[in-house]
Amino acid sequence: MAMVKMTIDGRDVAAPEGSTILQAAKSVGIRIPTLCYHERLKPIGSCGLCIVEVDGSATPVAACETPVRDGMEVVTSSDRLFCMRQEVLKSILVHHPLDCPICDKAGECLLQDLVYEHGVTGVEAPAPSAKFRNGYATAFLRSWPERCVLCFRCVAACTEIQGHFALSTVEGPDGSPLVAYDESKCVSCGECIQLCPTGALVEKKSERRWRNWEVEQKVRTTCPYCGVGCQQLLHVKNGRIVKVSGVEGAEPNQGRLCVKGRYGFDFIYSEERLKTPLIRENGRFREASFDEALDLVAGRFKKIIAESGSDAIAGVSCARSINEDSYQMQKLFRAVIGTNNIDHCART
Amino acid sequence: MFLVIGSNMTEAHPVASTFLKNAVFNGAQLIVFDPRKHKLCDIATLHLPLKVGSDIALLNALMHVLISEDIYDHKFVEFCTVGFDELKAKVMNYPPERVADICGIDAGIIRDTARRLAAVKPVMVCYTLGITEHTCGRNNVLSVANLQMLLGNMGLECGGVNPLRGQNNVQGACDMGALPNVFPGYQSVTDAAIREKFAQAWGVNDLPEQPGLMIPQMLEGLVTRQVRGFYIFGENLANTEPDIRKVEHELASAEFIVCQDIFETETTRFAHVVFPAAAWSENDGTFTSSERRVNRVRTASAPPGLAKPNWWIFKQIAQRMGHDWPSDSAQEIWDNEVSVLAPSYMGIKYTRLENNGLQWPCPNEDHPGTCYLHQNGEFTCGLGRFNAVDWTPPAEVPDGEYPLVLSTGRRLYHYHTRTQTGRCQGLNDLLGEETADISLQDASAMGIEQGEKIRVKSRRGEVTVKARVTPEVQPGMVWMAFHFRENCSNWLTNPAFDPVTLTAEYKACAVRIEKL
Numbered sequence: 001m002a003m004v005k006m007t008i009d010g011r012d013v014a015a016p017e018g019s020t021i022l023q024a025a026k027s028v029g030i031r032i033p034t035l036c037y038h039e040r041l042k043p044i045g046s047c048g049l050c051i052v053e054v055d056g057s058a059t060p061v062a063a064c065e066t067p068v069r070d071g072m073e074v075v076t077s078s079d080r081l082f083c084m085r086q087e088v089l090k091s092i093l094v095h096h097p098l099d100c101p102i103c104d105k106a107g108e109c110l111l112q113d114l115v116y117e118h119g120v121t122g123v124e125a126p127a128p129s130a131k132f133r134n135g136y137a138t139a140f141l142r143s144w145p146e147r148c149v150l151c152f153r154c155v156a157a158c159t160e161i162q163g164h165f166a167l168s169t170v171e172g173p174d175g176s177p178l179v180a181y182d183e184s185k186c187v188s189c190g191e192c193i194q195l196c197p198t199g200a201l202v203e204k205k206s207e208r209r210w211r212n213w214e215v216e217q218k219v220r221t222t223c224p225y226c227g228v229g230c231q232q233l234l235h236v237k238n239g240r241i242v243k244v245s246g247v248e249g250a251e252p253n254q255g256r257l258c259v260k261g262r263y264g265f266d267f268i269y270s271e272e273r274l275k276t277p278l279i280r281e282n283g284r285f286r287e288a289s290f291d292e293a294l295d296l297v298a299g300r301f302k303k304i305i306a307e308s309g310s311d312a313i314a315g316v317s318c319a320r321s322i323n324e325d326s327y328q329m330q331k332l333f334r335a336v337i338g339t340n341n342i343d344h345c346a347r348t
Numbered sequence: 349m350f351l352v353i354g355s356n357m358t359e360a361h362p363v364a365s366t367f368l369k370n371a372v373f374n375g376a377q378l379i380v381f382d383p384r385k386h387k388l389c390d391i392a393t394l395h396l397p398l399k400v401g402s403d404i405a406l407l408n409a410l411m412h413v414l415i416s417e418d419i420y421d422h423k424f425v426e427f428c429t430v431g432f433d434e435l436k437a438k439v440m441n442y443p444p445e446r447v448a449d450i451c452g453i454d455a456g457i458i459r460d461t462a463r464r465l466a467a468v469k470p471v472m473v474c475y476t477l478g479i480t481e482h483t484c485g486r487n488n489v490l491s492v493a494n495l496q497m498l499l500g501n502m503g504l505e506c507g508g509v510n511p512l513r514g515q516n517n518v519q520g521a522c523d524m525g526a527l528p529n530v531f532p533g534y535q536s537v538t539d540a541a542i543r544e545k546f547a548q549a550w551g552v553n554d555l556p557e558q559p560g561l562m563i564p565q566m567l568e569g570l571v572t573r574q575v576r577g578f579y580i581f582g583e584n585l586a587n588t589e590p591d592i593r594k595v596e597h598e599l600a601s602a603e604f605i606v607c608q609d610i611f612e613t614e615t616t617r618f619a620h621v622v623f624p625a626a627a628w629s630e631n632d633g634t635f636t637s638s639e640r641r642v643n644r645v646r647t648a649s650a651p652p653g654l655a656k657p658n659w660w661i662f663k664q665i666a667q668r669m670g671h672d673w674p675s676d677s678a679q680e681i682w683d684n685e686v687s688v689l690a691p692s693y694m695g696i697k698y699t700r701l702e703n704n705g706l707q708w709p710c711p712n713e714d715h716p717g718t719c720y721l722h723q724n725g726e727f728t729c730g731l732g733r734f735n736a737v738d739w740t741p742p743a744e745v746p747d748g749e750y751p752l753v754l755s756t757g758r759r760l761y762h763y764h765t766r767t768q769t770g771r772c773q774g775l776n777d778l779l780g781e782e783t784a785d786i787s788l789q790d791a792s793a794m795g796i797e798q799g800e801k802i803r804v805k806s807r808r809g810e811v812t813v814k815a816r817v818t819p820e821v822q823p824g825m826v827w828m829a830f831h832f833r834e835n836c837s838n839w840l841t842n843p844a845f846d847p848v849t850l851t852a853e854y855k856a857c858a859v860r861i862e863k864l
Contacts, residue, residue, distance in 0.1 A: 139774035163369035163391075187760060188778060189362065205774060222635045222643040224628040225763050227513030228364050229637025229705075234629060234648045241629065241648050251704040252639060258362035259778070260763060265629070267771040268649070272611055274624035275653025285622065290654060290664070293621050297606050298668030304576045304604070310556065314566040314575045317526035318582025318608075318658070319518035321625075322633025322645055324678040325658035326517075326524035327532060327686050329581055332662045333560075335550040336671050340537050340560030341575070344526045345583060346518060347480060347851040 006072040021063040021074055022050055032076050033085060033114055036151035037064045038195055039248070040255060041160060046152050048088045049114065052076045060084065082118065089120045092149050096198075097128040103147065105199030107212030111149060131200075133170055136181040138188045140205045140263045148179065148200035154192035155179060161256060162191045188259040194245055203243060205263050210237045220247055223261040224320065228252065230261050241265050301337060310338035317344040349377040349468040353403065353492065354478015354855075358387040359760040361476070361512045364638075368474075377468065379461060381406065382478065383755060384827060385820045394461060397822055400753045401482055401856045402451035405739035406458065407491040408442035409451075411498055413462035415439060420466065421500025428725035429497050431734035438736035450739065465499060470507030477514060477757065481854040485846040487737040497732045503722035513638040514758070520636035523693075523708070524686065528560035533690025549689055551671070562850040563589070564843070567598040579606045581658065582625070586614035587765040587833060590841035590852040591808045608661060611767050614833060625658050626651035633659075633678040634701065636708075640718070642696050643705040742856035743844035746824065750806060750858035752790070754826045754840055757855075762831040769831075782835045783816035785827040786861065791817040794863060803862040804828070809839035812864065826859055 002017040008025050015024035020043065025032050035047040043064040051060035053075040060081065063074075075081070092111065100106045130145035137143065158167040166186035172178040193201040217236040222229055231250035235243040244265050246255040277293035278285040288296075304312050315333050317326045326344070333342040350368055357365035369391060372378050377393040380386075381403070389395040398406050414420040415436055425432050444455035465471055473496055479488040493502075493509050501507040513519050525532040535542045543555045561569060567589065569575030589595040599605065599618035607619035610627045630651040636642050651657075659681060663673050675681040679698045687693040695710035695717075706717040725732070746753055761779035762769045769775045784804050786796065796802060798817045803810055804826060813828070813835040821827050828837040842857035 139777045161370070162366050163373065187362070207773075217648070219629075219646050219648045220644070221629060221646045221648070222516065222637075224516050224768070226361050227516060227519060227638040228361050229516070229635060229639070229641055229643050230363050231643065231704075236648050239649045252637065252641065253363050256363045256366055259761060260769060260775070261363070263774055264763070264769050264772045266773055267768040268610075268627045268629055270611070270771040272771065273627075273652045273655065274610060274612065274622065275655060276624060277654065278616075278619075278622040280620045290623075290656070293623060294661075294664045294668055297621050298665050300604050301577055301665075302669060308576055311558075311560070312575060313577040313579070314561055314569065315579035316563060316566070316581060316583050316585070317521055317524075319515035319521045320628075321517065321521075321582050321658055322631055322678060323517065323520040323524050323636060323642070323686065324633045324681040325581070325662070326521040326526040327681060328659040328662040329579075330525045330527075330532070331550060331673075331685075332666050334531070334537075334546070334555050335552045336666045336669050338556055340528045340556050340558060341566065342526055342560060343528050343563050343566065344518070344521045345515070345563070345588065346522050346527060347485070347846075347849045348477065348514075348588075348854065 004068050004070040004072070006068055006070065006074065008074045009076055015068045017068070019068055021052055021054075021061075021066050021068055021072075024068050025063065025074070025076060030076055032063050033117065034064060035110060035114060035149065035197060036153060038153055038156075041153060041156040041195070044152050044156060046150060049085055051081060051084060053078065053081065086118050086120055089115050089118055090123055093120065093123045094126055095129045095131070095146075096126060096149060097146050098123070098126060099147075103199040104202045105212070109199060110197035131178055133172065133178045133180040136183065136186075137204070138186060140188055140203065140259075141190060141193050141201050142204055143181070144200050144202055147198050149198055150177065150179070151197060152177075152179070153195040153197065154201065157191040157195040162189050164189065167192060188263070189257065190259070190262040191256060194255065194257075206242045206266075208237070208240070208242055210242050215242070220250075223257070225260045225264065230257055232257065232261060234265070240269065305337065311341060313337050313339060314341035317342060319344050319346070349379070349465070349471045351379045351381070351465065351471055351473045352388060353381045353473065353475045355474055355476035355512055356382070356384070356386045356388075356757060357474065357476075357512065360514065360758045362760065364512060377464070379464065383822055383825060394457075394464070396453050396457065396461065398451040398453055400755050400825065401484070401742040402739065403479065403482075403488050404484060404491045404737060405442060405447045405450040406453060407495050408439045408739065409444045409447035409458050410462045410465065411435065411439040411495060412442050413444060413459050414466055414498055417463070419463065420498045424500030424502070424725060425498065428502070428727070429732040429734055431736070435494060435498070435734040435736045438738070442739075469499070470501045470504040471496075471499060472506050472508065472510060473501070474510045474512055476512045478855060480511075480849070480851055482851075482856060483743045483844050483846050483853045484740045485851045486848045487740070490735040490737050493732075494734050494736070497734060502727075502732060503720070503725045505720050508720055508722070511638070516637075517635040519638060519640065520634065520642075523636055523690075528562055531689070532686055533692050535690070546689065549685070564845055564850045564852070567595060570598045570602040573603065576603045577606070578602050578604070579608070580615060580619075581608045582610075584613040584615045584765045584767060586618070587830060587836055587838060589843070590838055590854060591843040592836065592838050593809055594843055608658060610655070611771075613765070613767055623661050624651075624653060624655035625661070626655050630655075631657055631678065634682060639707060641705045641707045642693070642701060644698070644701045743853055744807070744842050744856070744858045746858045750860045752824055752826050752859050752861065754804070754806065754828065754837065754857050754859040755855045756828050756830060756837040756841060759829045759831060762829070764830065765833070765836075766831050779831070782813050782829060782832040784813045784861065785816045785818050785821045787821045787823045787825065788817055788819060789823040790861070791815060794861065796861075796863060801864055803864060804840060804859050805862065806840040806842070806857055806859045808842070811835035811839050826861060
């Protein structure tokens with residue numbers, strides 16, 4: 001791949017031809033503040049925050065969209081850029097409610113972090129405006145249109161990533177763009193909420209509420225539904241999953257999930273879970289200890305083997321449970337019971 | 349280019365479908381063979397709405413065109429395969445004009461499709477249960493492999509034959525030897541040296557050499573008492589097997605059933621003992637995905653009450669039957685047993701699975717894993733073998749009494765018999781009941797309104813269900829899922845099985861619909 005030589009903040013940088021200033025800066029560990037940019041999306045260029053100075057020009061350019069060029073001299077941080085970024089943030093805050101204390105996103109809100117980083121103060125009482133043509137709610141999330149910063153990550157998530165086209169950009173009454181929602185195309189995958197940088201989309205799945213800093217653990221695991229093997233992060237508070245998100249950058253799903261992967265987790269907390277062994281007696285189940293149930297099963301198997309041979313016992317393993325469980329079950333059947341009568345729903 | 353056969357990816361494998369959609373939006377071509385006009389058809393270059401169960405006829409006709417127009421991959425066929433002459437002789441009996449009647453696809457479209465497939469390399473074939481759940485399921489798979497070998501699309505990245513697996517760990521359960529003919533890692537139980545290896549590792553004198561029973565044979569054995577003890581781990585057979593009345597009769601006939609599950613199900617009703625098990629996020633362990641990737645599963649919270657990990661329960665039974673097994677965690681089982689005994693996993697240890705897992709075969713601890721198989725056209729058995737097969741119709745085809753074809757599958761918002769998704773807040777709001785999907789033409793001919801309750805009847809049973817009138821379904825077809833007990837498609841499906849795999853023909857049986 002052809003490389004171009006350039007400098008960023010005085011450092012010599014070699015970057016692949018066709019890459020952007022933002023990518024080149026990131027490759028050498030220089031961070032440029034961004035809001036609408038997301039690694040998984042094509043550059044949107046809606047927020048104007050990633051501005052940098054090029055070759056001393058008075059007009060800064062958007063680092064996310066500007067390709068690198070041989071001999072380019074880039075400055076990513078200066079007093080002037082800092083002030084301009086402050087202005088960008090102020091212009092967003094004019095229409096964004098400062099309701100951080102009641103916002104679910106507080107603590108992991110990109111806007112909040114950027115405003116804090118840039119020390120934006122003295123913002124006049126905002127006049128929040130709805131940035132969605134129509135607010136929306138699904139079974140699992142709802143929009144909070146005043147909090148939207150019109151970055152359009154959600155639209156790109158829905159179209160570019162998931163290919164559903166339920167979200168789109170439309171022209172508002174004053175000619176400025178708005179987010180529009182088409183319920184008939186939405187399949188509740190939640191990619192929009194995963195990529196939303198603010199509290200414009202909020203979860204409504206869990207009745208329990210939590211602050212992001214109360215999540216004591218984010219456990220990486222594998223989805224329990226189809227065979228794609230999507231990697232999930234389980235957000236755990238007080239030993240209980242409150243939310244599931246896709247693991248950014250992970251194979252095979254690269255952060256994506258479907259409706260079941262993102263929202264189909266709470267069966268494990270159902271009151272109907274089996275909590276104790278059951279033994280049938282006079283046509284009804286009664287609760288039993290593990291010892292009693294295990295003794296009964298082992299005893300009965302031994303009796304059947306003695307009377308009718310090992311092949312009089314058969315077993316079906318589970319295609320939903322972990323490998324180690326299936327290994328253990330076939331070992332029980334082959335090595336202990338003495339039969340190959342072990343199968344599972346392999347072919348359906 | 350993609351060829352998707354018998355796979356409704358956007359509902360059954362939604363995240364996989366998003367990557368396919370991305371590729372199509374970036375210019376890849378997509379050809380879909382499916383009786384239903386499902387969502388992928390909206391973006392497909394071509395959709396061939398073949399008749400249910402006519403796949404082999406169509407595939408043979410495509411190969412007829414490839415050979416007669418001499419547009420197949422000569423080099424691949426010559427150097428990497430055997431059996432071409434037999435294949436050629438067979439597919440010459442399937443000219444597109446003859447096949448057009450069998451599969452309902454115009455001969456010109458079949459020719460055009462064959463030429464398009466030959467013009468691009470590689471073509472990736474994805475299939476799901478639309479291929480396997482037929483009495484000719486095994487032959488369907490062989491046909492798909494024949495086509496890909498003829499096109500030289502094997503052993504290439506973005507090529508190959510890719511079954512999208514339905515359950516999170518059905519690949520893993522196969523890999524682990526939860527099959528009647530193989531030990532972990534697909535090592536045959538009929539091979540004396542392999543049996544000796546496992547006997548030694550497991551501390552037993554010998555191991556059984558006869559392949560065991562498959563699920564349908566086990567169920568029938570319950571009635572004849574050939575099977576006296578039946579252990580069902582995490583399966584809801586009473587809803588998932590074809591012909592529920594037959595299955596329930598078999599389960600009710602059983603002498604002794606042990607169930608191990610996370611909920612009471614329609615199947616645990618027949619149990620004599622039920623063990624409560626730890627669920628998904630209450631376990632440490634591994635799942636293996638469709639792409640043979642071994643991924644970690646990690647614990648987020650403890651199981652409720654006395655519920656225990658499944659491996660622990662099996663270990664306790666073994667102990668009570670005189671066998672002390674040393675491994676005392678999933679990691680010990682994997683690292684000390686599975687990856688030692690199965691050559692394909694020898695390089696896979698828990699310490700290597702922290703991030704993106706590993707794809708087997710992974711024969712040693714320096715090996716990066718294998719992204720795609722048969723690289724350089726080198727097959728496990730040496731040369732790729734063409735298996736020429738004939739088309740056979742489904743076991744039950746429509747007639748005057750039952751004039752429609754019922755085909756079945758999964759829907760997006762639920763999973764199988766809803767033991768899990770039915771207990772997730774919100775999912776029932778998105779899909780609260782089953783429907784029978786029927787064509788606009790059949791609905792209009794019978795005067796059936798959208799959402800009207802109708803009766804669907806087969807020789808096995810009948811259900812009352814809401815009609816969903818949709819252009820997705822072709823005339824003469826009914827489509828249903830098996831998520832809801834009351835009107836589960838398996839009251840109707842036919843317990844006719846592929847003679848080799850014993851996979852049931854869930855995708856085709858004869859039904860009639862009636863207004864109430």
